Amino acid sequence: MSAAASYARRATLLAGFVFLYAPIVILTVMSFNASRLVSVWGGFSTKWYVALLDNEQLLHSAKISLAAALVSATIATLLGLLAAVALARFGGFRTRLLFFGAVHAPLVLPEVVLGLALLTCFVALGVGRGFVTLVIGHVTLTMCFTTVALLAALRDCDPTLEEAAMDLGATPPEAFLRVALPQIAPAIVTAFLLAFTLSLDDLVIASFATGPGATTLPMRIYSQVRLGVSPQINAISTLLLALVAVALGLAAAVSYWRAGRNFRGMKTLARSPDKAS
Amino acid sequence: MSRRRRLSLGQRLVIAAPYLWIAAFFLAPMLLVAKISVSQSVLARPPYRPIFQFSDSLAELWAKAQDFTLDSYRALVNDTLYVESYLSSLTIAAIATLITLIVAYPFALAMARAPERLRPILIGLAVAPFWTSFLIRVYAWIALLKDEGLINNALMALGLISAPLQMYATPGAVVVGIVYSYLPFMLLPIYAALERQDASLREAAADLGASPAQVFLRVTLPLSREGVIAGSLLVFIPAVGEFVIPDLLGGSETLMIGRTLWNDFFSNHDWPAASAAAIALVALLMVPLLLWERARLKEEGAR
Numbered sequence: 001m002s003a004a005a006s007y008a009r010r011a012t013l014l015a016g017f018v019f020l021y022a023p024i025v026i027l028t029v030m031s032f033n034a035s036r037l038v039s040v041w042g043g044f045s046t047k048w049y050v051a052l053l054d055n056e057q058l059l060h061s062a063k064i065s066l067a068a069a070l071v072s073a074t075i076a077t078l079l080g081l082l083a084a085v086a087l088a089r090f091g092g093f094r095t096r097l098l099f100f101g102a103v104h105a106p107l108v109l110p111e112v113v114l115g116l117a118l119l120t121c122f123v124a125l126g127v128g129r130g131f132v133t134l135v136i137g138h139v140t141l142t143m144c145f146t147t148v149a150l151l152a153a154l155r156d157c158d159p160t161l162e163e164a165a166m167d168l169g170a171t172p173p174e175a176f177l178r179v180a181l182p183q184i185a186p187a188i189v190t191a192f193l194l195a196f197t198l199s200l201d202d203l204v205i206a207s208f209a210t211g212p213g214a215t216t217l218p219m220r221i222y223s224q225v226r227l228g229v230s231p232q233i234n235a236i237s238t239l240l241l242a243l244v245a246v247a248l249g250l251a252a253a254v255s256y257w258r259a260g261r262n263f264r265g266m267k268t269l270a271r272s273p274d275k276a277s
Numbered sequence: 278m279s280r281r282r283r284l285s286l287g288q289r290l291v292i293a294a295p296y297l298w299i300a301a302f303f304l305a306p307m308l309l310v311a312k313i314s315v316s317q318s319v320l321a322r323p324p325y326r327p328i329f330q331f332s333d334s335l336a337e338l339w340a341k342a343q344d345f346t347l348d349s350y351r352a353l354v355n356d357t358l359y360v361e362s363y364l365s366s367l368t369i370a371a372i373a374t375l376i377t378l379i380v381a382y383p384f385a386l387a388m389a390r391a392p393e394r395l396r397p398i399l400i401g402l403a404v405a406p407f408w409t410s411f412l413i414r415v416y417a418w419i420a421l422l423k424d425e426g427l428i429n430n431a432l433m434a435l436g437l438i439s440a441p442l443q444m445y446a447t448p449g450a451v452v453v454g455i456v457y458s459y460l461p462f463m464l465l466p467i468y469a470a471l472e473r474q475d476a477s478l479r480e481a482a483a484d485l486g487a488s489p490a491q492v493f494l495r496v497t498l499p500l501s502r503e504g505v506i507a508g509s510l511l512v513f514i515p516a517v518g519e520f521v522i523p524d525l526l527g528g529s530e531t532l533m534i535g536r537t538l539w540n541d542f543f544s545n546h547d548w549p550a551a552s553a554a555a556i557a558l559v560a561l562l563m564v565p566l567l568l569w570e571r572a573r574l575k576e577e578g579a580r
Contacts, residue, residue: 012386013388016383016403017403019380020403020457020460023417023418023457026427027416027420037425086291086295090292099292102300103295109559110515110520110535110559112535112555113310116552117303121309137302140299140303143295143298203412225412226525229416233416237416240413241410244408248405
């Protein structure tokens, strides 16, 4: 490749990453700004973080959001796993098309529509809204994402391995649990994390599905943000960003380590083909 | 294997839980919304007159069927607020999708042509913001776009403008927000399409005398078509129904259907109107999806 093309490529990458990361970096820097104003640097300060500790409402909402994310991501991963198994391994059963469509529909459905549908349903059933309805809403929203992630993983793993296990006397559930499940374990973790972050982040479904006792963190942030930029919101945003950054860093390190191990394993196999066979 | 068969008992147990969940919390609520959309609006709680109930006898059903009304849909067409919201949603989403494409394509191309060992790191960095809070990423733009925000301050400090530009609370701000938030959705499919391309095709074109521009226009671009279409749909469809971005970055006169629907529901308590708008929105979004599916099937058939 020519030198000019190489420079153009680097400049494009630089511009792209600046666009992606500049707003996040600026937000993080502002959270340490002693001044209330966006445009004035009043010196380095952690006072907005200290103020967070006294904000009972915000802390309570953070707890609710974390609990809802934990519970709903667990349920959504389990249901997604069952749905993915049905779609990947059961062949063409009678109502497959309806099932397939209904599982995938929330992916393209605007959140406002799904939220509205859930709320009308809760009201029609006469269910009081609160933590339980919030979890139901989040499971319904995130289950399609976990199904898609797990379905892709199940399709990638070779069904003949399970068939071999069954030929050797394993029942289908045994074959699945001991052959397929270990293979898709990383995808299960990814699916759970995806559902967890989606639930933690969701504003729209939560606003429809939850009740007065269970206001989530995004709902609190949203009601503050509508009034303008607030230093405390900058601080809590930075904490959330840091949390995700640490989680992503760990995930990257683990996948790097796994890849390195597999690579070494393959090299050993390649070096001694007679022993491997 | 027969195409349609009965499931064994064990298989039915596996499928029962996700199936029941979807039926109870997705299919049934959607039918309920469709039902409310043809009900009459009343001042009560819930604010609509129920049409059908399981306990109804046939005669009652017939009597109630007289109550069935398309008023909400008629209002939808006649209400300029709704018509303008739909049109403005489609326009803003289309412009934003086009700009996202223009931003994402060179970015994806630069990543796909980077040295192979760097590619996983680059793509990881490009997708990482997607894992952080959407709400926070949109919020971050308020500080940049406001009248006394960082962009205006920087431009004034450089002497390029004398008075702050009104950027915050405009349709333009909404477009910027959509481009920023949905960039990974456009980036990934285009990158995947470009990365799969065989470099020898480009070399062959160059050997046969094509200029770099011709190679791009006649080899690279046509071969990445699928990625461009998939990415555009992944941006356009959620952008049309978007609520958070127009609400935080748009002005009060920036109408988008997600926002109008939300207000009708929470502020005006007009459930039949909001339900009719929701059903119409779903129908509207089905059009590009079905066209895409048809084009895909046709392409597969041609192969």
